[in-house]
Amino acid sequence: MTSETRLRVRYAETDQMGVVYHANYLIWFEVGRVEHIRSMGLDYKSMEQLDGVGIAVVEATARYKSPARYDDEILIKTRIAQIRGSVLRFAYLIYRASDHTLLCEGSTTHVVVDRAMKKAALPARFAEAFRAHHIALTTD
Amino acid sequence: MTSETRLRVRYAETDQMGVVYHANYLIWFEVGRVEHIRSMGLDYKSMEQLDGVGIAVVEATARYKSPARYDDEILIKTRIAQIRGSVLRFAYLIYRASDHTLLCEGSTTHVVVDRAMKKAALPARFAEAFRAHHIALTTD
Amino acid sequence: MTSETRLRVRYAETDQMGVVYHANYLIWFEVGRVEHIRSMGLDYKSMEQLDGVGIAVVEATARYKSPARYDDEILIKTRIAQIRGSVLRFAYLIYRASDHTLLCEGSTTHVVVDRAMKKAALPARFAEAFRAHHIALTTD
Amino acid sequence: MTSETRLRVRYAETDQMGVVYHANYLIWFEVGRVEHIRSMGLDYKSMEQLDGVGIAVVEATARYKSPARYDDEILIKTRIAQIRGSVLRFAYLIYRASDHTLLCEGSTTHVVVDRAMKKAALPARFAEAFRAHHIALTTD
Numbered sequence: 001m002t003s004e005t006r007l008r009v010r011y012a013e014t015d016q017m018g019v020v021y022h023a024n025y026l027i028w029f030e031v032g033r034v035e036h037i038r039s040m041g042l043d044y045k046s047m048e049q050l051d052g053v054g055i056a057v058v059e060a061t062a063r064y065k066s067p068a069r070y071d072d073e074i075l076i077k078t079r080i081a082q083i084r085g086s087v088l089r090f091a092y093l094i095y096r097a098s099d100h101t102l103l104c105e106g107s108t109t110h111v112v113v114d115r116a117m118k119k120a121a122l123p124a125r126f127a128e129a130f131r132a133h134h135i136a137l138t139t140d
Numbered sequence: 141m142t143s144e145t146r147l148r149v150r151y152a153e154t155d156q157m158g159v160v161y162h163a164n165y166l167i168w169f170e171v172g173r174v175e176h177i178r179s180m181g182l183d184y185k186s187m188e189q190l191d192g193v194g195i196a197v198v199e200a201t202a203r204y205k206s207p208a209r210y211d212d213e214i215l216i217k218t219r220i221a222q223i224r225g226s227v228l229r230f231a232y233l234i235y236r237a238s239d240h241t242l243l244c245e246g247s248t249t250h251v252v253v254d255r256a257m258k259k260a261a262l263p264a265r266f267a268e269a270f271r272a273h274h275i276a277l278t279t280d
Numbered sequence: 281m282t283s284e285t286r287l288r289v290r291y292a293e294t295d296q297m298g299v300v301y302h303a304n305y306l307i308w309f310e311v312g313r314v315e316h317i318r319s320m321g322l323d324y325k326s327m328e329q330l331d332g333v334g335i336a337v338v339e340a341t342a343r344y345k346s347p348a349r350y351d352d353e354i355l356i357k358t359r360i361a362q363i364r365g366s367v368l369r370f371a372y373l374i375y376r377a378s379d380h381t382l383l384c385e386g387s388t389t390h391v392v393v394d395r396a397m398k399k400a401a402l403p404a405r406f407a408e409a410f411r412a413h414h415i416a417l418t419t420d
Numbered sequence: 421m422t423s424e425t426r427l428r429v430r431y432a433e434t435d436q437m438g439v440v441y442h443a444n445y446l447i448w449f450e451v452g453r454v455e456h457i458r459s460m461g462l463d464y465k466s467m468e469q470l471d472g473v474g475i476a477v478v479e480a481t482a483r484y485k486s487p488a489r490y491d492d493e494i495l496i497k498t499r500i501a502q503i504r505g506s507v508l509r510f511a512y513l514i515y516r517a518s519d520h521t522l523l524c525e526g527s528t529t530h531v532v533v534d535r536a537m538k539k540a541a542l543p544a545r546f547a548e549a550f551r552a553h554h555i556a557l558t559t560d
Contacts, residue, residue: 014156026303166443296434
């Protein structure tokens, strides 16, 4: 119930310390999140387009363990850590793929919002899939 | 009829070559463009919100002369280079403020579009100000 | 002992939800941090250039309270929350300047590292200033 | 002699107009360039690490034809358009993969520089591969 996705570090993502600038991991979390939803047969894009709601980030945390470097292949492992009403939490582990070094662990907490950024309900097909996924996870 | 605005190079804008990553200059052009419009007593934000149109970029060019570095104070000089119907061109000169070294020169060409990204007319108050500005410029 | 700095939201910082993309707040934290160090009469750039050390981020947290929007003027309040050997923690409050709405609160924890990304000592002039600042803060 | 690489549009790459912010195409050009070099059996990372030189961007142009949108799969076609001493020019065509709509065409011109950002010679193994590639291209 953990999905995996890969990407390659872009030159634009490095900084003058010669490593990936730390804010980029939050963007990678988002890549992991979107692909995790896709791995359930769903599509975040359609949540915004068809259902008119999105999942706004209300909290993000990242602990940086080892630096990613330019051209590294990155492995992102994503799971849903919590579902409670309109609140969702995703957890991420980011590795360098070549040697499976843990680079970063983090989480993002989201609330479902409509186009006016007001709290809304998670569309049923997402709620069902997320809960099935989460129950499977917590009963492993 | 050329406006000036300043910003400071952010760590996030550097890359592992130890200089500002080149795509960031297009973001600085945008900073110059918005402040140039503000210097005319107008407000790009209101163009999108009140008039329901925006100026989509259809072409961008940049020639990089000397690298900007972390924490440099940057001076952006912006002018309107051309107005022709729904098409606008802005020109930019980007300097390091401390020694007035030219770092980059560039231009962006825009077309006025509505929310569906279809070509639209430039709202009258912008058209008048831009033309007045441009005539003043070309008759200097 | 809290410094304040301001910036204006760039178009590039927005996303299709019509608000600032959440990863950008970590970049704004960095703007606050650098200006906070400058407000003590020091200069982060010189720490890297003269002392050959930097402060790598080992943890970042952000809680998002209200969305920032394009062209908003942003007020960043920064303070040093903790100093313990080579470990530093900064805390941030980010407001919309126009109505002083709290948009985000967060913190970043850093470790001093040399050019090989190995733990190093904080240069004396920074250690003294940071401690003086922190003691003043905690005895307020 | 044209290489192809693919990526998916990230949420972070969109702006409040609901399309990809234009500066991101320059980052995608870089993705195309790096993968193009890799397709020749070479490795840009090693040019910086082993040869101590890099290819700094001296000019970039982009013409935007149609907007990319969130979650679109993007196809980048890259070729070397010119080699003249230490100067290289790459040309790019960017398509939406699903319907092969041309989104952007552009080019970047580079000069080989050493770590002090001074002009340098292209390392022999890159020069040979790039020339072989370019001759093949121009005699097609």
